[in-house]
Amino acid sequence: MKAMLPISPDGTGGPSRQPLLEVIRVSKAFGGLMALVDVSLRIWPGQIKGLIGPNGAGKTTLFNLITGILHPTSGDIRFQGRSIIGLPPYRIAALGIARTFQNVQLFPGMTVLEHVLVGGHRHSRSGLLGAILRSPRTRHEEEETRARAWAVLKRVGLAEWADRPAESLPLGLQRILEIARALATDPQLMLLDEPGAGLNLMEKAHLAELIRSLNAEGMTVLLVEHDMSLVMGLADEIAVLDYGQLIAEGPPEVIRQDPRVITAYLGEEDEVWDAARG
Amino acid sequence: MGRTGFPSNVIGFAIGVPLILAIGMLEALRPMGLSLPALTGGLLTLDTMIRVGLFTIILVGLNLLMGYAGQVSLGQAAFYGMGAFFSAILTVRARTLSIPPALAETWWWPWVVMGMGALLVGMAAYGIGRPILRLRGHYLAMATLGLGIVVYILLRENMGLPHLNLTGGFDGIQGIPRLRLGGFLLWPAWRYYFLVWLFAFGAIALGLRVVHSRVGRALRAIHGSEIAAESVGVEVPHYKAMIFGLSAAMAALAGSLYAHFQTTVIPATFGFGPSLELVVMSAVGGMTSIWGAPFGALTILLVQEALRTQLHRVLPNAQGEFEAIAFGLILVLIMMFLPDGLTVGGLRWLQSRPRLHIRFARRSFKPG
Numbered sequence A: 001m002k003a004m005l006p007i008s009p010d011g012t013g014g015p016s017r018q019p020l021l022e023v024i025r026v027s028k029a030f031g032g033l034m035a036l037v038d039v040s041l042r043i044w045p046g047q048i049k050g051l052i053g054p055n056g057a058g059k060t061t062l063f064n065l066i067t068g069i070l071h072p073t074s075g076d077i078r079f080q081g082r083s084i085i086g087l088p089p090y091r092i093a094a095l096g097i098a099r100t101f102q103n104v105q106l107f108p109g110m111t112v113l114e115h116v117l118v119g120g121h122r123h124s125r126s127g128l129l130g131a132i133l134r135s136p137r138t139r140h141e142e143e144e145t146r147a148r149a150w151a152v153l154k155r156v157g158l159a160e161w162a163d164r165p166a167e168s169l170p171l172g173l174q175r176i177l178e179i180a181r182a183l184a185t186d187p188q189l190m191l192l193d194e195p196g197a198g199l200n201l202m203e204k205a206h207l208a209e210l211i212r213s214l215n216a217e218g219m220t221v222l223l224v225e226h227d228m229s230l231v232m233g234l235a236d237e238i239a240v241l242d243y244g245q246l247i248a249e250g251p252p253e254v255i256r257q258d259p260r261v262i263t264a265y266l267g268e269e270d271e272v273w274d275a276a277r278g
Numbered sequence B: 001m002g003r004t005g006f007p008s009n010v011i012g013f014a015i016g017v018p019l020i021l022a023i024g025m026l027e028a029l030r031p032m033g034l035s036l037p038a039l040t041g042g043l044l045t046l047d048t049m050i051r052v053g054l055f056t057i058i059l060v061g062l063n064l065l066m067g068y069a070g071q072v073s074l075g076q077a078a079f080y081g082m083g084a085f086f087s088a089i090l091t092v093r094a095r096t097l098s099i100p101p102a103l104a105e106t107w108w109w110p111w112v113v114m115g116m117g118a119l120l121v122g123m124a125a126y127g128i129g130r131p132i133l134r135l136r137g138h139y140l141a142m143a144t145l146g147l148g149i150v151v152y153i154l155l156r157e158n159m160g161l162p163h164l165n166l167t168g169g170f171d172g173i174q175g176i177p178r179l180r181l182g183g184f185l186l187w188p189a190w191r192y193y194f195l196v197w198l199f200a201f202g203a204i205a206l207g208l209r210v211v212h213s214r215v216g217r218a219l220r221a222i223h224g225s226e227i228a229a230e231s232v233g234v235e236v237p238h239y240k241a242m243i244f245g246l247s248a249a250m251a252a253l254a255g256s257l258y259a260h261f262q263t264t265v266i267p268a269t270f271g272f273g274p275s276l277e278l279v280v281m282s283a284v285g286g287m288t289s290i291w292g293a294p295f296g297a298l299t300i301l302l303v304q305e306a307l308r309t310q311l312h313r314v315l316p317n318a319q320g321e322f323e324a325i326a327f328g329l330i331l332v333l334i335m336m337f338l339p340d341g342l343t344v345g346g347l348r349w350l351q352s353r354p355r356l357h358i359r360f361a362r363r364s365f366k367p368g
């Protein structure tokens, strides 16, 4: 499962390969607080990259910068070689970056299917006039969107929950639903923010299986996770943030031994990481 | 939602349309001295029913904006007023504006003005909505409230151009012509009633179509989580402004219809109080339901009417303030016991009674 593609930050994996996402010396200040300091990262196509670090290290902040919810104080972020700084979140989503949220962000009152339909929003065009006139084109588009949504629901194993209100799902399935909604945008890069938080062992196994199979189909993943065994088992490369700084980067076996990483996590036990969620 | 919503909407039209038709026929024919007021103990008049129809048009828009998209507007009466004054000015003041009488005196001119008014007000609201709707919660409430006050003052102060006297200031504009279809005058009132309700049912149908579409889904998603909606590619600023524009256009249309009904418009009809009243109607009917619109309007108009005519029987010395106090009390009670409004709350109550354990999520969006 490890590294279906050899990871070569210097590009030796192939002469013409360019990183899918490149974070270049990005800093983010909240008032006086430096949430991220000069962070550089590269994510290669087909990779599962792990991003770990103690609470408050800046992981979610980095996600928010990549998806355009926040803007960096300095530095650049490039997706497929093109700077995405300053683009609104919906434009970045349209480029092919999808995400899930650490604090599950569902749409109250909407069913599981409707969540995935919203995920498919960017693949259809019909607007207000189409809705009011219910033109053949609109209806055709809607049928296509539904077919795609059902395919996604089956893919992640939520089909039998389709008509349930999303908030009635157990947390484990809510997190899967967030992945399904992101998947429906048909992204090239998925950012998963602690998808395993609050899940039991069985749910975590199911989640790991899903991420692995998505990756096997070519999905690139950036995974923030506090569950070390989960992230070590999935990622082919791990980056470690501490107090906003990138303190280590490399294959899981190496990261596990890295004295700086051990120091950063010193005094923290697995349960603490698991329990403590922002 | 699209599938579950369909039958209930059919039922809505199947009951609503014949009922409205029957009331209109009753008033048109007045068979054997029967009339709407006679049958309802003086509570309902044709005039009230026309107003319910007008407010329904506004409320469908307001429900889309507030109930579905989750964006508050405390200035909706401004758009209502803009439509009303647009129609009034372009028909009554045609000469001042150098519109040739050959044009202004045709039967179709008021209809063209009505369409133009709705379109222009909708577009203006879209433009204003882009920046304003970045605000959330209380800030948005304050901004729309401010917008409403600005429009009201512009109407009252002749838009700062007293020499033209376009809006007529405090006194507004009188002598607005009645609508005609070719040679057919849409008057007496029962004829106009049919016209207004044609538009009202059109508004309901339009609202339902929007709700059960990709656009409606996006709006509800924005309501639920703006960040999540935006992260899957929903163009949030555009959608918010678009629904703001649509709701404004609908209010403007109702305003034009009001102007040709009342034949007189004054700024006070479109101030802050009326904006608030619209929000109350929307909440009482049920913001998260398109069908709530006529019920909200009817309930509030009836309560106001009943208070005005009946309160002195209970409290002989009651003044206007007592009306306001009683009105407020009734609202508090409705909001306490039916927080989702009459339609959604009422449906839920019905469903909870005969051991039909259909669980509703709180703040659920029941279609229809």
Ligand SMILES: Nc1ncnc2c1ncn2[C@@H]1O[C@H](COP(=O)(O)OP(=O)(O)OP(=O)(O)O)[C@@H](O)[C@H]1O
Residues within 6 Å of the ligand: A030, A033, A035, A053, A054, A055, A056, A057, A058, A059, A060, A061, A062, A102, A276, A277, A278
């Ligand atoms: N919008 C914000 N405004 C001000 N400070 C913020 C904001 N978002 C995050 N921070 C601060 O930035 C730092 C990094 O937070 P972030 O949420 O990115 O950490 P994290 O690595 O995701 O932590 P956790 O593992 O707890 O989720 C924290 O000190 C946090 O309090």
Ligand SMILES: [Mg+2]
Residues within 6 Å of the ligand: A059, A060, A061, A102, A193, A278
């Ligand atoms: Mg976080």
